[in-house]
Amino acid sequence: MKFAVIGGTGLIGSQVVRKLNAAGHEAVPHSHSTGVDVITGQGLEEAVAGADVVINLTNSPTFDNASLAFFRSSMDNLLAACRKGRVGHVVILSIVGVEQVPGLDYYRAKVLQEDILKAGPIPYSIVRATQFMEFIDAVMSEGTEGDTVHLPATPLQPIAAQDVSDAVAEVAEGPPLNGTLDIAGPDVFPLDELGRITLRAHPDGRTVITDDGAGMFAAVPGDVLTADSGTRTAPTHYADWLS
Template sequence: MKLTVIGGTGLIGSQVVQKLTEAGHEAVPAALSTGVDLLTGKGLDQALEGADVVINLANSPTFDEASPDFFRTSMDNLLAAGERAGVRHQVILSIVGVDQVPQLDYYRAKALQEELLRQGPTPYSIVRATQFFEFMDAVLSWTSDDSTVRLPATRIQPIAAADIVDTVVEVATGAPLQGIRNIAGPDVFPLDELGRLTLAAHQDARTVVTDAEAGMFAVVVGDVLIAGPDARLAPTRYEDWMQKAR
């Protein structure tokens, strides 16, 4: 099977390409660095030539009000190129609860991406994942200074990138879902407590201050970022992952 991986040089994409190749598939990474521009369409037809499946892991360069335009343009170009190439399955990676947080520009943009895929001409699958373990350091940096990190007590259920990769590969090499596969890590944490665990693992002496108005996740209400009963729970626990990452 030939699969084109849009964003195939990134954190998830590079691992997806590797795993597909090891399984005997022809996996073609497509990104700006390989001559593919989703916004202009440059290189798309060549990248999708002969592809059975497109896995779209490309991300907006910003999380602000410009992100909807990125996803609208990139999806329009990708779906059109896929139809010209005879692609039989389009897969995207999205976010658990993405349609429940309209206060966030980026979440609205990802919800738009999902809707464009549903309305498109090609059978599809959507993989929704919770927040990545790998992004926790970035989350801490958003609201930190030399002595403190301010975080809300928003409940999240983070997941290892490698576990996301496994599910993306499984879905992409199977029949189109015509729907959503939800995946999440095995444990739920208040974000402020997760921050304390992370700092302790890094032997970082800063103090986490619980602040209901701090950072991007402060606007999240309730448990919308927690996976529902239909979700597949990944095996990797955060504490175990941190030990291996050190």
């Protein structure tokens, strides 16, 4: 099978490309660096031409209200190119519980992306993942003031990027779901405790302060970003990933 991986040079995309090629497929990465612009549409038709499956792993450069325009334009352009190229399956990556956090612009933008795909003319699959383990350090950096890290106690169920890319590649190889697969890491932690676990493993002089008004995850109600009974559990534990 031939796969066009839009956003194929990023954290998840590069691993998906590698996994699909190792499995004997032809997976081609596309991004700004290869001349593809999902906002202007430049290079999109050429990128998806001849592809059996298109995997869209592009992401908004901002997490504010501008992300809505990014996902609207990028999905409209991508679906138009896929329709012209007679692509039979489009896969995107989204977030577990995303529709339950309307207070965050970026989450509303991801819901918009899903809705555009669902309403489009092409068979599709949506893989929803919980927060990546690789992003915990960035969340902590955003909450750092001096030698303290301010984090809310929002429950998260972090997942390793490797496990996410495994799921994306698996779904892309199969028939369209015309629905959603949810995947999550094996363990639930309050975000502030995740910070403490991280600093115990890699101490740098900072300490964590529980602050339920700190950062973007302060807007998350309850445990909506954790798995429910229908969610697939990935194998990698956070402690193992840290080590």
